[in-house]
Amino acid sequence: xxxxxxxxxxxxxxxxxxxxxxxxxxxxxxxxxxxxxxxxxxxxxxxxxxxxxxxxxxxxxxxxxxxxxxxxxxxxxxxxxxxxxxxxxxxxxxxxxxxxxxxxxxxxxxxxxxxxxxxxxxxxxxxxxxxxxxxxxxxxxx
Amino acid sequence: xxxxxxxxxxxxxxxxxxxxxxxxxxxxxxxxxxxxxxxxxxxxxxxxxxxxxxxxxxxxxxxxxxxxxxxxxxxxxxxxxxxxxxxxxxxxxxxxxxxxxxxxxxxxxxxxxxxxxxxx
Numbered sequence: 001x002x003x004x005x006x007x008x009x010x011x012x013x014x015x016x017x018x019x020x021x022x023x024x025x026x027x028x029x030x031x032x033x034x035x036x037x038x039x040x041x042x043x044x045x046x047x048x049x050x051x052x053x054x055x056x057x058x059x060x061x062x063x064x065x066x067x068x069x070x071x072x073x074x075x076x077x078x079x080x081x082x083x084x085x086x087x088x089x090x091x092x093x094x095x096x097x098x099x100x101x102x103x104x105x106x107x108x109x110x111x112x113x114x115x116x117x118x119x120x121x122x123x124x125x126x127x128x129x130x131x132x133x134x135x136x137x138x139x140x141x142x
Numbered sequence: 143x144x145x146x147x148x149x150x151x152x153x154x155x156x157x158x159x160x161x162x163x164x165x166x167x168x169x170x171x172x173x174x175x176x177x178x179x180x181x182x183x184x185x186x187x188x189x190x191x192x193x194x195x196x197x198x199x200x201x202x203x204x205x206x207x208x209x210x211x212x213x214x215x216x217x218x219x220x221x222x223x224x225x226x227x228x229x230x231x232x233x234x235x236x237x238x239x240x241x242x243x244x245x246x247x248x249x250x251x252x253x254x255x256x257x258x259x260x261x262x
Contacts, residue, residue, distance in 0.1 A: 036212070037212055047208065067162070068166055076240065077242045079163075109258070113260070119249040
């Protein structure tokens with residue numbers, strides 16, 4: 001049981017890191033490639049062909065797939081706070097690479113987010129509901 | 143425009159993520175990451191109605207996010223949409239029937255307060 005618990009925790013951490021990095025880098029690339037203003041509906045499609053936006057979209061697809069895999073064994077109420085460290089990293093990326101301002105209030109917010117993540121990830125098991133097998137579960141979803 | 147986009151993102155993200163969690167729980171733990179096994183999992187997931195609905199909701203959230211990023215700073219846009227945490231934690235308890243311990247409530251509350259501070 002301990003071996004199973006350790007396996008699940010290691011797998012959860014690995015996927016959480018992929019989810020966080022893909023989300024932060026994806027949003028950064030989106031912001032970098034976004035024009036000043038989107039005027040018409042076609043602009044929302046046309047902008048997808050800009051290199052930075054395309055890279056951002058690919059990273060956000062990776063984010064979604066990794067998150068789906070993570071949610072196949074971990075609780076949503078665990079995944080949400082643990083992956084929220086991405087919010088702090090997004091603010092830092094905005095400051096470092098896009099020269100956006102980070103006020104003292106934002107630094108305090110980042111500290112609270114980090115504290116919340118540390119609390120949930122350090123003291124909580126990833127899942128509280130018995131895992132199903134993939135085959136059995138798929139039957140129930142149809 | 144900014145706050146309309148945030149409203150759409152919050153509603154679509156909360157609905158999408160809860161349905162995604164529901165769909166993935168029905169599917170069960172993904173244990174085999176070899177290409178063939180992933181292909182079989184993908185074939186099952188594209189027929190999972192919760193996953194299909196979640197992808198539609200996430201697409202709505204994505205296009206609203208595009209609009210928001212064109213008029214707001216990244217360091218405002220990303221955290222401002224994190225009110226979804228409060229909504230999703232409540233939905234996780236009552237819709238997904240997860241055991242949300244005091245540790246998780248406290249952690250989620252700290253994150254929500256932090257996100258509010260970052261967004262102001």
